[in-house]
Amino acid sequence: MEAGSLQIVINSIAILAFLGVVFGSGLAVASRKLKVESDPRIDEVEALLPGANCGGCGYPGCRGLAEAIVSGAAPVTACPVTKDYSSIAEVMGVEATSAAERMIAKVRCAGGKKEAQQRFIYLGVEDCSAAQNLGGGAKACAYGCLGLGNCAKVCPFEAITMSDNGLPIVDEEKCTGCGLCVKACPRHLIDLRCRLVRCCCTPLRDK
Known part of the structure; x- marks a missing residue:
């Protein structure tokens, strides 16, 4: 390979590496700036649900119900499957009312x-x-x-x-x-x- 061609290859690699560093740094900064904080209670409530994703509660799966419970859109007794409402109520810091x-x-x-x-x-x-x-x-x-x-x-x-x-x-x-x-x-x-x-x-x- 001629010296001129080799220099072109080296320059191309250097430019790509530089662009990779720039874009990678930009994505890292954007991920920190645009990160949406998730309430850790959502994961806790979801772990207490049966995981059947049957939709009997009217929400799109157990994750959707957990988000609704944490946001206050659904009561802690909304899941028709689980029987352990007291644990969910404990995570939410409320008292479990009697389920339907x-x-x-x-x-x-x-x-x-x-x-x-x-x-x-x-x-x-x-x-x-x-x-x-x-x-x-x-x-x-x-x-x-x-x-x-x-x-x-x-x-x-x-x-x-x-x-x-x-x-x-x-x-x-x-x-x-x-x-x-x-x-x-x-x-x-x-x-x-x-x-x-x-x-x-x-x-x-x-x-």
């Missing part, structure tokens, strides 16, 4: 394969929405469960299983009331209800 009555998923259909007639044999995709779009599904009852388990597939807590009769079974101990199964059912057969259903029976009196 626990909600669980309820399936409003009792007509499985044994009870309901089938109009045809469905051999399509194992998806309730797909079956619903194909002539309303194979089940003769236009309002009954299609039995393909969309609700069980979306449950992040494995609280729903499909029975041999083609109906979803909700494990009340595992169900957190996140509501994902409610959104997944194309026939809107699942809703959230209070876990403890109270009723009052008054004896009839002879007139």
